[in-house]
Amino acid sequence: MSKYNNTPEGKDPELWEIAKKRASFKTHLITYVLVNAFLWAIWFFSKENVHSVEYPWPIWTTIGWGIGLAMHYASAYIFPRINSVEQEYNKLKNKP
Numbered sequence: 001m002s003k004y005n006n007t008p009e010g011k012d013p014e015l016w017e018i019a020k021k022r023a024s025f026k027t028h029l030i031t032y033v034l035v036n037a038f039l040w041a042i043w044f045f046s047k048e049n050v051h052s053v054e055y056p057w058p059i060w061t062t063i064g065w066g067i068g069l070a071m072h073y074a075s076a077y078i079f080p081r082i083n084s085v086e087q088e089y090n091k092l093k094n095k096p
Contacts, residue, residue, distance in 0.1 A: 018080040025076040032069050036062050 007013040039058040081087065 014081070018076075021076040021080055025072050028069060028072050032065055036065070 007016045036058065039061055040056070043056050043058045
């Protein structure tokens with residue numbers, strides 16, 4: 001079990017959950033930038049060897065993964081409380 005699964009003593013659980021989402025997004029962003037930079041570098045340095053492709057093929061991973069990254073950003077910064085586990089638990093608990 002990770003030490004970050006439970007809210008540390010003395011911390012606000014809701015703020016802790018938001019902080020976890022934001023930290024997760026930052027890790028995701030760094031991974032996105034590094035992997036996509038690597039893919040674009042491969043394309044750039046090998047484009048003279050590939051005559052059949054007229055467009056940059058890394059565009060597909062950049063766009064596709066970028067959509068997922070945008071959703072992750074929205075859940076961490078724009079709507080951080082919407083997907084709260086505690087909020088969902090309370091809804092189920094109070095359901096008649």
